[in-house]
Amino acid sequence: MTDPLPPPPKRNPQRKTRSALAPPSARTRLGIRLAALASAGRLELQRCESCREFAYPPREACPICLDDDLEWTRISGGGELIAATVVHASADPYFRDRAPWRIGTVRLAEGPRILAHLHGDCETGDRVRARLHLDKSGQAVFFALPESDTENMGDDRQLREMTNDPKHRRVLITDARTPVGAAIAEALADAGCRAIFAGVSELWRRDEQLDRISAQPIVEPVPLDLTDTESVRECAAEYGGKVDILIHTADYLRPGGLVDRRGIAMAKEEFETNVFGFMRLAQSFGPPMRARGSDGIDSASAWVNAISVRALSSWPAFGSHSACHAALLSMAQCLRGEFAGSGVRVVNVFSGPLETDWHDSLPPPKVAPARLARDLIAGLRRGVEDIYVGDVARDIASRWRDDPKVLERELTTGEEIDG
Amino acid sequence: MAEPAPLSYEGVAAVAPVSVPYERYSSKSAHWWLLKALRGLTEAARIRPDQIDGLAVSSFSLHPDTAVGFAQHAGLELRWLEQIPSGGASGPMALTRAARAVQAGDAGIVACIAGDTNHIHSFRRMTAGFSRFSLDAAYPYGAGGPNAYFALLTAHYMRRFGATREDFGHIAVCQRQNALSYPFALMKSPLSLEQYLGARAIAEPLALFDCVMPCSGGEGFLVMREDVADGLDLGGARILAAIERHNAFADDPIQFRGGWARDRESFWHRAGVSPEDIDFLQTYDDYPVISMMQIEDLGFCRKGEAAEFVRCRDLTNSGQFPHNTTGGQLSTGQAGAAGGYLGLVDAIRQLTGASLGRQVPEARTAVVSGFGIVNFDRGVCASAVALSGCGG
Structure with a gap:
């Protein structure tokens, strides 16, 4: 059982903020594939498609039959912890700073053995659940x-290094x-x-x-206008x-594509909030967050963007909004690069149409904000x-992973996506 | 599986053992340490460098050069060239390859050398990019080196076979005793079992004196026909039997044995001697548990009984089971790839009565084994040679 995490002590302003450190990030291209899996949980x-044996660490051919037809296949993660150690001394600055640190050898039910970071409630001989997590370097472990x-469980010191628990x-x-x-705001208060x-x-x-959310004692309304550089700087x-x-929730949403609009006044408003507003945020909040990636149990941890799934492929009825969100997705990727090594994770929350005024003409399913x-x-x-979030976002994402060009046709020919 | 018996190594001798005194940190390059060893070989054998026509080299820090780049740096014209990147298994592997080249007439005098430099950050950088499997599946877990992987297999070995910290300590304490008379050992002060047990934890159950200290150094020897060695008036060692085995027992979920166990019977059969005939044993001691594995897998006792085996024996050079005559890497230091040569080079000295430290009395027959390359979660290279003294 894990002891509940006590609230962090008040910071001593005279103490140096702990340098933002990250664990080793170098991986092979196959190893990076694990990060892609971890990013989605x-x-x-x-x-091996021939002999059906699982292989790990990632490799180019089956070690049993040398067939190079290796298929990434979902596994349960169940296994047994067969050995554990507490590392007290490490040459790596990140782990040296966090010692002692527990790792172990797990024999997976599917056969391969793995090295794994250990939750405090796992002991040698236990049945355990192995999961892929992104560590502070953004790579998979x-x-x-x-x-x-x-x-x-989530209060475990080592697990908390891998998560962004609020x-x-x-x-x-x-x-x-x-x-x-x-x-x-309401959900976070809980x-x-x-x-x-x-x-x-x-x-x-x-x-x-x-008024309703401001009534919560931990909520403090603060002035912030993303279209105004000074306002963002002051905040x-x-x-x-x-x-x-x-958590970046600002969004300027109006229907419409390119041909049927007159002028670009509307587009300027959309881009002012959705694109330039994000740039203002990144310039003003990026540096202080990036510097606090290792600042204790309440370190800077995540930069979250609420993004329309239209970012993946244009949805012409909302074509201008799609373009903004495609830009937003691209900027989020850029931010990941600029945050690399800081320990601050860029998280994208994709959703389909939300249950809001500007989507009132669309049929369900739509995503409730609370969801x-x-x-x-x-x-x-x-x-x-x-x-x-929601069926539409998951459906579009799965079609996009399958073939972006086919998805483009589905969205631009005006045909309903069906089957 | 019936494998044809290998040809014998008769007629070949390993001579002119050379150790370049170790240093904790060095500003010199790997090339300097290897060249120092090479120079030592020519001096010990009283030959000119141009009489060397074969070269086997092992080094982790030779980059960006390979063996031929080093050969040009050394000014050697060669008709046989080998680079052996097998870490702690390199010594016996270099010896057997060179011996085959000499037997076949592909080379006349082969210099076998290993060496590494240790700059302040060498070890961390080397372990950070050690292998593909390590990059993806081991190094990110924070050990910053092999300590944690060996902690895991030590913990498993202790649970499975009942070995204790005291048993591992006995190995380390005896080796320190050996090191006190070996002039190039970096550890100069005696070590008691209490000090061993009370040392700070590194990766549980391993503590400070279970771990080797990375350092700079070089080791080498020459391989030539016995009659050539006699003509040069050089005593040395001949090979009674040799084995190597890589990636053995890949399905063991965690390592508790090495490749030696596959070939144990044929090894002793070919050597024509038995474990009781061995006057001293040099194991690869990156951690005491690995020495125990070699004692078992080479047949000095049964699997799981090495703790009991060492517990009731004096492992010092004057004891009944001399083990790691220089103090091993645990007390001499681990000079990179030279760590894979250390036991072999001193074995040649001991077998010719030319020990730099305390001489093992009546040392006629020895076994030297090697172990190397933690590619992912275990050492994958295993090698061993049985030797007897000759000539001189």
């Missing part, structure tokens, strides 16, 4: 957990006036957050939703060093990087 190993959930962390929501922003900074433009303009100057998780908030928090606790 999936677990697969290579399996195996983590062995107890076979079934234990009390306060417990005891401070969160900035970039636009709490949106239905999604409000839903996330998830053990220490503070929620609810970004709102024109803070003087009150509404019922804003970062006040709160940038206290933001452990940034998005729930999936987002589950994803932060699990430590994944890509979260697909």
